[in-house]
Amino acid sequence: MIIGIRDTQELLSGKWKTEILGALYYRGKMRFMDLKRQLSGIAPKVLSKELKDMEMNHLVSRTVLDTMPITVEYELTLQGKSLHPVIEAMAKWGINYRKQLFER
Numbered sequence: 896m897i898i899g900i901r902d903t904q905e906l907l908s909g910k911w912k913t914e915i916l917g918a919l920y921y922r923g924k925m926r927f928m929d930l931k932r933q934l935s936g937i938a939p940k941v942l943s944k945e946l947k948d949m950e951m952n953h954l955v956s957r958t959v960l961d962t963m964p965i966t967v968e969y970e971l972t973l974q975g976k977s978l979h980p981v982i983e984a985m986a987k988w989g990i991n992y993r994k995q996l997f998e999r
Contacts, residue, residue: 903981906952911937911945913982916971919955920979924970954978 907913911934918933919925925933931942946969949955954975960966 906954907978907981909945909948911941912949913985915942915945915949916954916975916978916982917986919969919971920976920982924958924968927967927969930969949975 907916914934915930918930922929922933927939927942927946930946931937931939934942946955946957950957952974953972955969956972958968958970960968
């Protein structure tokens with residue numbers, strides 16, 4: 896059990912990975928600049944690194960479109976989509992935790 900938690904933490908580590916997963920889950924295929932706009936505050940270099948990590952871990956697929964200028968689209972793989980219940984549970988837990996903090 897602990898190993899599974901550690902593996903999941905490693906895959907999702909980084910400030911932006913869960914937000915990238917959420918954006919791609921709820922919006923579907925997205926171009927790099929659309930993702931950057933969606934995730935306000937992320938630097939292009941950081942977004943690029945996070946997407947490369949996620950692609951390497953088979954969570955995201957990258958498609959280069961034959962357009963001028965060249966366009967790149969990202970979308971969740973089946974493996975990436977399978978993380979949705981985890982992300983959803985984290986979001987619900989965070990909302991409940993925040994409510995409890997403000998009720999004190």
